[in-house]
Amino acid sequence: MGPRTLAPMPRVMAVSFERYGRLYYLDPGEATFHVGDRVLVPTDAGPEVAECVWAPEWVDPEQGAGLVDLPVCAGPADEADVARDAEHRRRRAEAKLVARRLIKRHGLAMKIVGVDYLDPTTAPEELVVFYFTAPQRVDFRSLVGELARALDSRIDLRQVGSRDAASLTGGIGNCGRDLCCATFLKDFEPVSLRMAKVQDLPPNPLKISGACGRLMCCLKYEHPLYAEFAREVPGVGASVEVDGEAGVVVAHQVPADAVLVRMKDSGAVSSCSRASVCGSRQTYEERPEPTPGRTKERRRRSDPSA
Structure with missing residues (x-):
């Protein structure tokens, strides 16, 4: 096996056409710019003046996989350009x-x-x-x-549309920061109400909607983390065993990578790590079958002739 060839480290800078506006990444070439410098950005309508908000620096090729084949900065802007x-x-x-x-x-x-x-x-x-x-x-x-x-x-x-309008207008989101669509977000990925439910967010449109009136784009950011957590840990109400003591899951704490368990003997509620409750996965995934009496009673309620 031959020696591993390392990919060249790209040199990247970020500019913005508006103060606190969307960031655009450029290849600075051989030039050196500083934060606040006016530079020329190549566009379809010709070079446009933008402000350097991130000085050129070398980026790890593994972390900056998308920062390749960037447009090259056209140089500093002179007085006529400004x-x-x-x-x-x-x-x-x-x-x-x-x-x-x-x-x-x-x-x-x-x-x-x-x-x-x-x-x-x-x-x-x-x-x-x-x-x-x-x-x-x-x-x-x-x-x-x-x-x-x-x-x-x-x-x-x-x-x-409403999302493009929010991107063009800009503003402050519910988090107190500038809108993602007006700063760094380029593509609008589909967001569903199910993502809010998985993250235990209230189904209140006033709390989970953005400035555009649609569901907030940031619901997409942490959804994979919550989905993975829900697949690997027992659900709320499931029986688990922690350190030899039986308990019942009462809540999930995804940011802490833990679950709240109420112990059956003592009644105390403690925060347990994911590893401590995932050891007996087969036991809590097995659900008891309903008894014939309850099934017949439920069928009788739905169909009086049964």
């Missing part, structure tokens, strides 16, 4: 105000949540893209014409 970025921000703010005024005039049931401005110096033509939410389909043909005349540019209106 001035162009400021002009783009001004144009976006102006376009949002004009759009809101015209939407109110037309009485349309739509809300602008984001604006993109493509400079004709970097894009094929000047284009203003509006992202909006609406409860249903909206006829905005007359609105597009007035926006084009007011802004003297080509207009593109795109309707987005």
